Amino acid sequence: MGDVAVGSRFGHDGEEHREQPVEDNVPAADGAMTSGNASGADGDGTASPSGSNGDGTASGGPSQPNEDGGGPGGSAPRPNKPRSFWKELPILIGIALVLALLIKTFLVQAFSIPSDSMQNTLQQGDRVLVDKLTPWFGSEPERGEVVVFHDPGNWLRGEPTPEQNVVQKALSWIGLMPSAEEKDLIKRVIGVGGDTVECQGTGPLTVNGKALNEPYVYPGNTPCTDDDSGGRFKVKVPKGYLWVMGDHRQDSRDSRYNQDEYHGMVPVKDVVGRAIVKAWPINRWGTLPVPDTFDQSGLNP
Template sequence: MTSDDRGPRSSTTEEAQGPRSSHVRDQKESGEKKHLPLWQETILLLGLALVLAVVIKAFFVQAFYIPSESMEPGLIKNDRILVEKPSYWFSGEPQRGDVVVFADPGGWLSGADAVGPDSPVAKVMGKIGLYPQGGHLVKRVVGVGGDTITCCDKQGRLSVNGVALDENPYIREQGIQCAGPRGVPACDWEVGPVPEGSLFVMGDNRGQSADSTAHMCRPDETDCVPGDEFVPVDLVVGKVFVLIWPASRFDWIGRPDSFADVPDAS
């Protein structure tokens, strides 16, 4: 093989390599042009995070806080809780024993609890589910549509549809003679049947809870509106499933066995 034979091959190889090298550079330059500036990427990521937060709040999980002592001892004032919504999608509805968050049916809240946070930043964060909002209450479902609740039996227990409840796992004992509400003498009352699509709710701290029992009509009342004691299911945001803060009190919130033997209303 002569040097003349080798020469053309070498020249051809260089010519072939030249365009390939140029093509690779073009690809790199093209790829570099597709990258957004850092500030644009930051804005895009923040926007996506906000959209995700709104979607999560609207359909899945939302944060709330405990505004009073009404749910002690399980939930105390200023505890932060998370509420899940999928359990009540489609045909799912709150069940007896669930701890639920619901919007004020009207006149149940007053003052700061009714209006929520006053800081502009907190309001914005509340709208996207990153900060607890006001205007809501948290209580335990005692009766659902068709149920009749009676207070109290000889042992001071509430009864639902004729079955006495063992509520010791969650109610607060305060020396009261029964598990009934405040302001009702002799613990002698009955309510129901609960209208379909409505709930009868009570706080676990029965002596300090302005719940359904606080809105029942007493025999001597003339300005009471019958039915105000019930909460429409449509106002329920979701079911409390975890106490998230403070970390020292972290706990999962489930449905107690106290209502397991209660029959459906006949």
């Protein structure tokens, strides 16, 4: 009898415990115990013991960072501190110098016009951009193009070399300014390999018997001069060479007046490239196309 009574009373007490809430101890939904007066009360009035997770389950030990590097509770990761501009500046300068050298070597280079021999097409002090890319693909200069070429036979003898300061030398080294040490000239191609170029009296200038209409010649000049010092000539241009003349015919020491080892001819291998654009000053900006006179039929030998 004692055993039965005790069992009955124990079951009754347990049933009352489930139906009547107790202020101090309320069973959690998942069976974890919560305390009404414990620290860390939730927003709905229920309390969770210190160190428990948001779902009521207990967590042991101190809070750990998330796998993505964030802080406890899923907080956002701390952003990396950006690198200082002054630390990146030398890298940017180095990249710019390498690009400038590559452009100068393989693509485009700036040159300054040192004289009046190409007036009015080019004025003294103009800056031109020279295409250096096409010769790398085997392209050779054509009639009518304005080209820059290395001095083939001491054409610039007696010409003083302009002085440059440190800044100018640095700019010329990377191709932003022409180098004073480079002995280069700029002229217009009149004849290519196989052509016969002739001028008698004051003109007109002929190529393979075809007279050239030359609107680019300096106003007041004649295509050639009536003298024996180079104004009157008839030449056959060998393969691999060019016959060049300045647009200011009476102020240009070109192929007519340089009877060197090449007899005034310019080796194609000495051509730096074709001048394609007048880049400076801004008010003289423009392209340098081939004149229409060189497109006439029957000009090829």
